[in-house]
Amino acid sequence: MSTTDIGLVGLAVMGQNLALNIADHGYTIAVYNRSPEKTNEFMAHCKANEPSHERLIGFADLSEFVQSIKRPRKIILLVKAGAATDATIDALLPHLEKDDIIIDGGNALWTDTIRREKDLSAKGFEFIGSGVSGGETGARFGPSLMPGGTAQAWASLEPIWRDIAAKVDPVTGAQLSGAEPGKPIEGGVSCTAHVGSDGAGHYVKMVHNGVEYIDMQLICEGYSLMKNMLGMNAGEIGQVFEKWNQGKLSSFLIEITADILQQKDPADATGDTWFVDKVLDTAGQKGTGMWTAANALELGVPANAIAEAVFARSLSALKEERVAASSILKGPTLPFESDREAIIEAIGDALYSSKICAYAQGFQLMKEAEKEYNWTLDFGTIAQIWRGGCIIRAAFLQKITDAYSNNPELKNLMLDSYFTNALHDAQNNWREVIALAVRHGIPVPAFSSALAYFDGYRSAVVPANLLQAQRDYFGAHTYERTDEPRGQFYHLDWPQTPRVQSKI
Numbered sequence: 246m247s248t249t250d251i252g253l254v255g256l257a258v259m260g261q262n263l264a265l266n267i268a269d270h271g272y273t274i275a276v277y278n279r280s281p282e283k284t285n286e287f288m289a290h291c292k293a294n295e296p297s298h299e300r301l302i303g304f305a306d307l308s309e310f311v312q313s314i315k316r317p318r319k320i321i322l323l324v325k326a327g328a329a330t331d332a333t334i335d336a337l338l339p340h341l342e343k344d345d346i347i348i349d350g351g352n353a354l355w356t357d358t359i360r361r362e363k364d365l366s367a368k369g370f371e372f373i374g375s376g377v378s379g380g381e382t383g384a385r386f387g388p389s390l391m392p393g394g395t396a397q398a399w400a401s402l403e404p405i406w407r408d409i410a411a412k413v414d415p416v417t418g419a420q421l422s423g424a425e426p427g428k429p430i431e432g433g434v435s436c437t438a439h440v441g442s443d444g445a446g447h448y449v450k451m452v453h454n455g456v457e458y459i460d461m462q463l464i465c466e467g468y469s470l471m472k473n474m475l476g477m478n479a480g481e482i483g484q485v486f487e488k489w490n491q492g493k494l495s496s497f498l499i500e501i502t503a504d505i506l507q508q509k510d511p512a513d514a515t516g517d518t519w520f521v522d523k524v525l526d527t528a529g530q531k532g533t534g535m536w537t538a539a540n541a542l543e544l545g546v547p548a549n550a551i552a553e554a555v556f557a558r559s560l561s562a563l564k565e566e567r568v569a570a571s572s573i574l575k576g577p578t579l580p581f582e583s584d585r586e587a588i589i590e591a592i593g594d595a596l597y598s599s600k601i602c603a604y605a606q607g608f609q610l611m612k613e614a615e616k617e618y619n620w621t622l623d624f625g626t627i628a629q630i631w632r633g634g635c636i637i638r639a640a641f642l643q644k645i646t647d648a649y650s651n652n653p654e655l656k657n658l659m660l661d662s663y664f665t666n667a668l669h670d671a672q673n674n675w676r677e678v679i680a681l682a683v684r685h686g687i688p689v690p691a692f693s694s695a696l697a698y699f700d701g702y703r704s705a706v707v708p709a710n711l712l713q714a715q716r717d718y719f720g721a722h723t724y725e726r727t728d729e730p731r732g733q734f735y736h737l738d739w740p741q742t743p744r745v746q747s748k749i
């Protein structure tokens with residue numbers, strides 16, 4: 246007899262925690278993992294520690310797992326993205342029946358999701374690609390959930406997704422906290438909504454991660470300036486982040502940064518060493534940031550700051566090369582002679598302004614993707630579901646929600662009056678910080694590329710007139726004229742004397 250409300254495959258960190266979250270909300274959930282020993286370990290852990298353990302049922306046999314779920318079945322996948330997801334779907338298929346729904350909560354490439362949805366719907370199944378963000382704690386007590394798929398499949402999943410998602414205060418947008426095992430949050434607004442058809446949910450999660458990359462990189466550049474230019478130690482820098490977390494920069498990433506920086510190294514019994522100073526400076530990446538930057542290039546969207554954050558991780562990975570180069574390539578050695586407190590404040594402004602540009606780029610990208618992939622995205626709603634649960638959650642997201650609710654057709658976030666004023670107020674400090682960093686030879690690629698985006702976007706005239714003339718010179722690529730209507734192209738016969746212009 247089918248007794249469980251939903252099933253979940255993949256019992257690594259995300260799957261275990263999401264399963265517990267679902268059980269805490271009163272649903273009975275069947276769980277399965279490719280390697281059965283992980284299921285056994287998880288079930289034993291739950292039995293000993295989790296108030297909702299009776300609602301979790303572990304299976305070692307895939308067919309029995311599927312048969313236990315009420316129809317139409319809802320089966321969540323939280324396995325490695327890519328081939329592992331395809332392998333899991335292939336293994337499940339012989340056991341499924343018409344109208345069953347597979348929900349992929351992994352960080353899938355959205356084009357894979359489009360393909361999977363097409364294949365599965367041709368076989369009579371539903372497929373939802375749902376972004377899940379919030380890491381381990383988010384999955385356990387309330388993630389931000391970004392589902393795609395058909396409206397019909399969403400209607401079936403919606404009650405569970407709304408229950409388990411993070412909750413925010415309806416007025417302030419602040420995340421409601423205080424959930425404990427067996428005691429989920431009651432009330433508030435759920436951080437989930439149907440994002441759009443087929444791959445839209447995974448696309449929005451990908452852009453979330455692209456923004457996460459740049460948010461993290463900007464924080465790292467602020468840290469680097471305080472460490473390398475102002476000579477502050479990690480604990481002192483942590484206190485600055487703690488203070489920033491009380492103001493306009495308040496966010497989950499700033500909060501955890503303050504905590505990380507004030508952590509002493511547990512491997513040093515003397516207690517004299519800061520933990521962060523012992524962490525090797527090479528960043529990993531699993532692909533979502535790179536996909537965001539690559540898709541921005543494909544769609545012609547100037548998301549340069551997001552791309553810069555990906556390149557910064559790539560540069561960090563060249564540890565041995567950087568160490569070797571550091572003894573050959575010399576930069577300036579200047580003492581820091583400005584007012585330290587004023588510069589700390591300026592770094593905060595540089596961080597905030599760059600963040601506005603980064604989010605503007607993420608939303609521009611989604612705007613272009615909406616046209617390219619035939620989705621209808623509601624940007625206010627996307628900002629809303631990012632207010633709680635996810636890694637980029639921040640007070641700032643409420644301002645983005647407000648901006649799109651004031652003007653759903655907003656061309657660029659920087660043009661909303663709140664953000665325009667914020668950029669105007671902070672730009673002198675932002676420029677000063679970058680100038681100082683350049684003079685001191687401290688790399689701030691994300692601060693700088695965000696400023697280049699701001700300066701480029703607000704320029705009525707850029708030097709592409711010369712570039713287009715160069716293209717016409719070497720490749721007869723033609724040009725438009727400032728004194729003729731748009732869409733009328735000309736070519737100058739460069740090799741000839743005299744050079745004659747022709748209308749194309």
Ligand SMILES: NC(=O)C1=CN([C@@H]2O[C@H](COP(=O)(O)OP(=O)(O)OC[C@H]3O[C@@H](n4cnc5c(N)ncnc54)[C@H](OP(=O)(O)O)[C@@H]3O)[C@@H](O)[C@H]2O)C=CC1
Nearest residue numbers: 255256257258259279280323324325326329332351352380
């Ligand atoms: N970790 C995080 O903070 C976040 C992760 N995600 C995404 O959620 C998903 C799960 O992430 P996470 O919990 O970190 O786990 P991992 O990405 O490390 O995936 C581990 C799971 O994938 C299964 N798996 C691996 N290869 C295969 C295969 N070939 N066939 C079947 N199953 C396979 C493993 O099974 P076995 O035990 O048998 O090896 C295990 O259940 C990923 O797509 C990830 O990108 C999304 C948001 C946040």
Ligand SMILES: O=C(CO)[C@H](O)[C@H](O)COP(=O)(O)O
Nearest residue numbers: 378379529530531532533636
């Ligand atoms: O999706 C996530 C958070 O939102 C995952 O933690 C993801 O792994 C982060 O990306 P990367 O590993 O490339 O830093």
